[in-house]
Amino acid sequence: MNTNLQTPIFRQLFDQESSTYTYLIADPETKEAVIIDPVYEKYERDESLIKNLGLKLLYILETHVHADHVTSASKLKTRFNAKIAISKNSGNQCADIGLVDNQILQFGRFEIKALPTPGHTNGCMSFLFQNMVFTGDSLMIGLAGRTDFQEGSSEKLYESVQSQLFTLSEDTLVYPGHDYQGFTVSTIGEEKKFNKRLGGGKTEQEFSSxxxxxxxxxxKKIDIAVPANMVCGVKKT
Amino acid sequence: MNTNLQTPIFRQLFDQESSTYTYLIADPETKEAVIIDPVYEKYERDESLIKNLGLKLLYILETHVHADHVTSASKLKTRFNAKIAISKNSGNQCADIGLVDNQILQFGRFEIKALPTPGHTNGCMSFLFQNMVFTGDSLMIGLAGRTDFQEGSSEKLYESVQSQLFTLSEDTLVYPGHDYQGFTVSTIGEEKKFNKRLGGGKTEQEFSSxxxxxxxxxxKKIDIAVPANMVCGVKKT
Known part of the structure; x- marks a missing residue:
């Protein structure tokens, strides 16, 4: 893993309706960029930002097949000629790249690594970039993703967090897929201590309970969002 | 100005109801901290975060007397024995520090500087810290604060932005007091180019128009918020 800590262009973006965070990361020199978990209704905002910053979008990364919002992946792919990447275990039928465990994607001078963190769904991945980890619905600030729909498994999620996330450096910044209290970021150290579902040394049994x-x-949107996200956000109107 | 770029603890926090951003900055070594524009309804969240991070809150900074939400300044002051600071031109009747133009406050190894940016109100200030500027309701992402209530003056706001903010380095990060589109940060360079009200070289006449x-x-909340904020957030119930 390239640990080059040169400063990226970094933007965290929020969708108030679904409380979803989208992330844009770019190399300020080459302008090559990735976007993580873009939201269908925020396409115009994100398209305009990418254009204004003069970025060349290479990859659209999905942490998983979302149940609460529809992705704008297809629209961004068409507009910027970018590639869609999601776990090969996601069931997604349209991605350009089916990510395997620990796969690394390069953009400009940077690398981003796909960590397997199944549990909320079978195809959940977290993305590690420098001292930041984008955890989707696996580890959230003070919380963990639900395990009671799609392929949810609290046993798998516990194992993923323990083995893939809680083993990261304690000062690693945790950028979640959602937040409902107005937090934007946390750290692995804080989540290990204070996370209500996983912190304070909880056992797998305690977590499952x-x-x-x-x-x-x-x-609310699961019956629309999951089928739409399986085909990368091509909505039936 | 101390340009020491040692990494601070930095947290951006959001209040969904009023779309207000609160900022917490601390020295990871000494744990001394400042908070900017805390929101009354988010007191428990912020108190818990400060406590969990083991911070010693020294200052509660207000960019101005807000019209759209009530501050939690008084509650935080009592809890953490911190000092409230706001412009001496704000009309505020309870602050510990009436900030003068370019006043510098120290916390740990860090300094934060109060830039006078009147226009949205007479007592508006922006806070400069390292490569970040916290602009309150003066300069917002793509927008500018309203000038049609309190002591609003589009002439003053134009002059403030031109002289105090657009003269900063173009890569200075702009952290606003609010955002309604889900942006969390921008840069002075982007605002100079793309801000719909102030960017692209608009004249003062164009801006005023x-x-x-x-x-x-x-x-909605102006008749409750302004009187409550004049006394640092002591709400009449």
Whole structure:
């Protein structure tokens, strides 16, 4: 892994409706860029930002097949001639790259690495870039992704967090796929201590017990979002 | 100005209801910290974060007397024995420090400088820290603060932005007091080019014309927020 810490262009973007974070990372010299988890309704905002910054979008990365919003991957791919990448275990039917565990993608002088973090879904990945990890719905600030729909498995999620995320340096910045309290970032050290579902040394049994007692409602958009995201955000209108 | 670029602890926090950004900056060695524009309803979140990070909150900085949300300054002051600082031109009746133009406050190994940026209100200040500027409601991403209530003056705001903000290095990161599109940060260079109200070399006349034609509704909370913020967020219940 290239640990070159040259400063990237870095933007965190928020969709208020679904509380989703999208991330744009670029090399300021070559202008080559990746975007993580873009949202369909925010296409115009993101397209305009990429254009204004003069970036060359190489990759559209999805942490997983989302159940709560539709991706703008197809629209961005068409507009910028970029490649869509998602875990080969995601069931996605249209990606250009089916990511394998620990696969590295290069953009400009930078590298981003796909860590396998299944549990919320089978095809969940987290993306490691310099001292930042983009955790999608695996590890969230103070929380963990749901394990009660799609291929959710609290056993798998616990193992993923313990082996892939909690082994990272404690000062690694955690950038989640969502936040509902207005946090934008945390650290691995804080999550190990304070995460309500996974922190403070909780055992897998304790985690599974918490997750099975959440009794959350079915995600509102799941019946639209999952099929649309399986085909990279081509919405049926 | 101390240009020591040692990495601070830095957290951007969001209040979805008022679309307000709060910022927490701390020295990781001494743990001394400042918070900018904290929101009353988010007191528990922010108190918990400061406590979890083991910080010693020295200053609560207000960019101005807000019209759209109530500050948690008084509650944080009491909890952490911190000092409240706001422009001496703000009309605020309870601050510990009435900031003068270009005043510098120290926390740990760091310094933060209060730039006078009146126009949205008479007592608006922006805070410069390393390569970041916290602009409150003076310069926002793609926009500028309203000039049609309190002591709003588009002439003053234009002059403030031109003389205090657009003279900063183009790669200075702009962290606004609000955002309504899901942007978290921009740069002075981008705002000079792309800001819809101030960018692209707009004249003061062009800016004033745009501002006077906005016809926005009266801020919903102004009659509660302004009096409450004049006394640092002591709410009448």
């Amino acid at each position: 918490i997750m099975s007692s959440l009794n959350l409602p079915k995600p | 745009i501002m006077s034609s906005l016809n926005l509704p009266k801020p």
